[in-house]
Amino acid sequence: MYDFRPDESLPPAELHRQLHAAADALTAGEPDAVANMANVAALLWEFLPDLNWAGFYRVARAKGESEGEELVLGPFVGRPACIRIPFGQGVCGAAARSGETQRVEDVHAFPGHIACDAASRSELVVPVLRDGRVIAVIDLDSPSPARFTRDDAAGIEALAALLAARI
Known part of the structure; x- marks a missing residue:
């Protein structure tokens, strides 16, 4: 059994390097996307302090539509969450529509923020891109305002790049 808990005193860049290495070790050679997302959600929860939700939303055809896409809840750790999010709505929908990382210091100031957990104060959403x-x-x-740094964004972007072919 592996213990993936990091040393909490690590500088952010090293913490993200170790998170990336652990995710690589857990997902390498595993073809099941759900299993890989579940393990990575657990790693995010273990590695990153001061979170109240960590996980994935997957792109799927919009419910009841012949075309168009939306985000559908994937594996996560935290309180129950919104199941479907249209592209362009909330922080997750903004990241999905733009294809760009969204680092929000105060979710209450974000137009159209979707509050699945009223305790959330800041959010980081990173798109996973495959073939563009x-x-x-x-x-x-996070329940803390301005919890996520540029280092966090860069670390999760590297993680997303690793996972693009594994989920």
């Missing part, structure tokens, strides 16, 4: 197309987003929420 968003296939999922990694969503991190």
